[in-house]
Amino acid sequence: MNVEKMNGKGTLEMNQVYHFIVNTAARTGKGIFAWNELEEILMQRQIKYETHLTEYAGHAKTLARELSEKGTESDPVYLVIVGGDGTVNEVLNGIVNFKNVRFGYVPNGSANDLANGLGWFKFDAKEILNKLLDGEYHGFAMDLGCSTDESGNKNLFAISSGIGIDAEVCKAALHSKLKKFLNAIHLGGLTYKLLTIHKLFTMPHVTCYLKLDDQPEKMIQKGIFAVGMNQPVEGGGVPMAPKAVCTDGKLTLCCVYGYSRFRAFFVLPSLLAGKHEGKKGFWIESFSKATIRLESAMVLHADGEYCGEQKHVCIECLPGIMKFI
Template sequence: MDKTYDFIVNLHSRTGKAKEIWESLEEILTKDGVSYRVHITEYVGHATKIAEDLTADDAYHFLVVAGGDGTINEVLNGIRDLSKVSFGYLPLGSANDFARGLHITAEPEVILRQILASETEDAYDLGQVCCGGQTRRFAISAGAGIDAAVCREALTSRLKVFLNRFHLGKLTYGLLTVAELFRAPFVSGKVELTDGREFHMKNIIFTAAMNFPCEGGGVPMAPSADAHDGKLSACLVYGIPRFLCLCAFPFLIAGKHENIRGFEIVEAEELHVVFDKPMVVHADGEDCGDQTDVTFRCLPGALHMPHLD
């Protein structure tokens, strides 16, 4: 099959350093005579529009996203039919939790050559969050509470921009979490799982529905999460004083929190969560508003990616 690749590129990723990396990648494409088109994102949400336009026909498409986790989420929510897309990825962001979940550690130039040489595909689960009359796909995680509030803050954080200059962007989420922990409202709620289990929660810190183990620049919310098992792994944190929650954060960062009081990890195809007050909801760090009724579900094997050696 003759392939023409459509590259959706966010040159603002990694505080603008992605531009230099992309230029070196395009040299490879030109030198190797690859048939390709480039679509540069120009504003928030533009990657969604690009993906919508590219997949509006009935053809099979070879998309490659060059950017960060936010760009991935935008593209996933623009693709009209996931079964007709091969989804390649070049990690150019600061957090790169999607690449971490896929165990991609090579440099972008190496990954690009592997994508171009690949003849087979691997299938991965995706997630979907439904709330406030909207539905949004996610690749890494979705959640409600402090982690979502931190994601909202990080989208416009000057601290993140500053730390990215020193390659310390991952620290943004930790520092913002400490601040948010003590100013977030007190909320109660209930979680219902597809197997009939229910969790009645008071003093909710957050609920995180994980497709891959890590979010927020490498924090292993659900260390055993597997994007091949047809389930989401949810980390529920509730019922403990906030100061004790802060003290437990080193265990969370180390992935040793599963047996700590107030931390619950469950697996399910779908979770329905109801809060008594609105909580901030996110999908891969993208803001989904303040909601009281949220459903997280797994989309088994929905994403098809080029097999990488």
């Protein structure tokens, strides 16, 4: 059985092996250099660890499934993710049983919206790893979200899941040459903002029907997007839900509707500045479970990952299931 306790200095002591799932392709291939620096810290601190390098798209999900199967509730696997938001999403969707895993996360992507949502933007990767090893996040339990499409496919998410233009932007960013270029000059967070401006002029308008928890279903005309937020920001720092909290057992809806393409361009600055709450055409509200029905299909995403074209989706909160080391 593992020994786990806090010593007098606040450092977490354990007879435990850390399993690092590392996306070396993060930040357009620069992830390997960041990992080399982190590995030096592990060796200096004489940490027991095993490295699991991702080799292809979806590999982090496979590794997470294999590793989580080895844990039990009384003897959990200690799993640390080194990569971007997409790597985190893969890992979450590979976990067999969250009770059998304790998580760590060292951000090393282009957007790092999860790190921003957690308030870690002021720390670099080495500082976060040291804080993790010092037990500063021990006991922290984060909510996750789950989106279920019309075919019953479930996608867990740590940041957000939505349908409409924000999902269109995420889909475009996955294979964007612009993203690769901006990542190379350390401006990857601009990708989503620039693609959003482009998509505004081609976006469809859809009539949709939204139901939050036990409230009556509400018809939305000229729907542009609807997203369930677990963190305040998505898409490289866009503050869709500035008041969202990932430990309150709730998600936050951000729905934008009723604007023409031309008018939408001029309200975009208020959204980017987080000043949209209370404005006409913006619906911001917390919920535990939401259902969205569309008259015509739109792109669905979970943490920026493409989840197909959907006409019906259910988004719900999974309170406190992501427990940190």
